[in-house]
Amino acid sequence: MTNGVDSRGGAPLEGVKVLEVGTVIMAPYAGKVLRDLGADVIKAEPPGGDIGRRIGILGPQGTSVLAMNLNAGKRSIVVDAQSPEGRHEMEALIGWADIVLTNTLPARRRRFGLDWEQVRAANPQAILVTGQGFASDSAHADTPAYDDIIQAASGLADTYRLRDGEPCYSPYVVADKVCGMTMAQSALAALHRRALDGEGCWVDVPMVDTMAAFTLVEHMGGSTFAPPDGPVGWSRVLAPEHRPHPTRDGWVCVMPYTDANWRRFCELIDRPDYLTHPQVATNRDRSADPTLYEQILAEYAATRTCARIEEECAARGIPAHRVTRVDDLVDGPYLGGRPVLTHARHTDEGDYVHVSGPAVFHGHDRPGPADSAMLDGDRAAILAMLDLDGPPHTAPPGGGR
Numbered sequence: 001m002t003n004g005v006d007s008r009g010g011a012p013l014e015g016v017k018v019l020e021v022g023t024v025i026m027a028p029y030a031g032k033v034l035r036d037l038g039a040d041v042i043k044a045e046p047p048g049g050d051i052g053r054r055i056g057i058l059g060p061q062g063t064s065v066l067a068m069n070l071n072a073g074k075r076s077i078v079v080d081a082q083s084p085e086g087r088h089e090m091e092a093l094i095g096w097a098d099i100v101l102t103n104t105l106p107a108r109r110r111r112f113g114l115d116w117e118q119v120r121a122a123n124p125q126a127i128l129v130t131g132q133g134f135a136s137d138s139a140h141a142d143t144p145a146y147d148d149i150i151q152a153a154s155g156l157a158d159t160y161r162l163r164d165g166e167p168c169y170s171p172y173v174v175a176d177k178v179c180g181m182t183m184a185q186s187a188l189a190a191l192h193r194r195a196l197d198g199e200g201c202w203v204d205v206p207m208v209d210t211m212a213a214f215t216l217v218e219h220m221g222g223s224t225f226a227p228p229d230g231p232v233g234w235s236r237v238l239a240p241e242h243r244p245h246p247t248r249d250g251w252v253c254v255m256p257y258t259d260a261n262w263r264r265f266c267e268l269i270d271r272p273d274y275l276t277h278p279q280v281a282t283n284r285d286r287s288a289d290p291t292l293y294e295q296i297l298a299e300y301a302a303t304r305t306c307a308r309i310e311e312e313c314a315a316r317g318i319p320a321h322r323v324t325r326v327d328d329l330v331d332g333p334y335l336g337g338r339p340v341l342t343h344a345r346h347t348d349e350g351d352y353v354h355v356s357g358p359a360v361f362h363g364h365d366r367p368g369p370a371d372s373a374m375l376d377g378d379r380a381a382i383l384a385m386l387d388l389d390g391p392p393h394t395a396p397p398g399g400g401r
Helices: 026-036 065-070 084-096 106-112 116-122 147-153 158-164 174-197 207-219 259-268 283-288 291-302 306-315 379-385
Strands: 017-021 040-045 075-078 099-102 127-132 201-206 251-254 320-322 341-346 350-355
Touching (some): 017 026, 017 084, 026 040, 026 065, 040 084, 065 350, 075 379, 106 127, 147 174, 147 207, 174 201, 201 207, 251 306, 259 306
Parallel strands (some): 017 040, 017 099, 040 075
């Protein structure tokens, strides 16, 4: 018994076989999510490899940061899917897989043997999960789209206009990662469905649709109704003042969100008059026009240190936390002790911090850090497993991992 939970061992997706035919982040991120849950993931790459191996910050031996984390624990084989030998290898890999992940465009999928008709012919029980900018059955199906394009097309970039007066991109590849998680989530749902009816299926995850749905959960606003009865957007999060506030030694988020929180906060700052003020008396008032609310929080924060704010708020059950610098996440007081960030040693690149999946399945094993797949490094073992044989492909200079 561990923490009151039976220790059954084995990772949650132990025995699940995943073929990943993807580039850069979206499909590789979906593959990473499934590998972190214990799946066996084979990454099939074109000659020259996934360009994600060569972009961004590189290690001393040329392995990109993306590859070190996205490809950790996967196996790699180069497949030239436009050659007869490569098509045969791809068909064999599809026949092996439970789940096939790809973010190649529909026209290219057809050339590579990765459209649903060809996948189903090779393996009727396979689950094909496709992800690209626009829906596979739309007029824009083969339009190239990267994260910034999706932020622009889905309305996500426009939410910054609603707040700041002009659109902006989020400072991280939010669309690729949200859509990658959606691909993984959809694959697992289809896997459950297959356990019930024994049939494979095709799941399409259009990025614009996914990110529009992601954005509109709170920002549909008055357009929720027909006809619309108000503007789009949620005023509480779109107020320009809605941001961390400077303290005497840093920045902090103070969030007396519920009316009970607000009452205790007003007691803390000795302002009982705010409990009846029409702009801040209730949660509804504070959300409708957060200007005064945020001003009050800013004035409170400016007179104190982060530590004092956290101490005062914790004593009263008011949510508050200093802004943690990205630089400090790895060895910080919380994440520094969590399995999501693990100090590991890469065979080629030396010591590094491995970013693992955040979910903890109590009573089940957790896959540990592993080297990122070397380009075509598992070719011989994979072909032997598939009862195939073939020569190795040559890795490009500086892109071997």
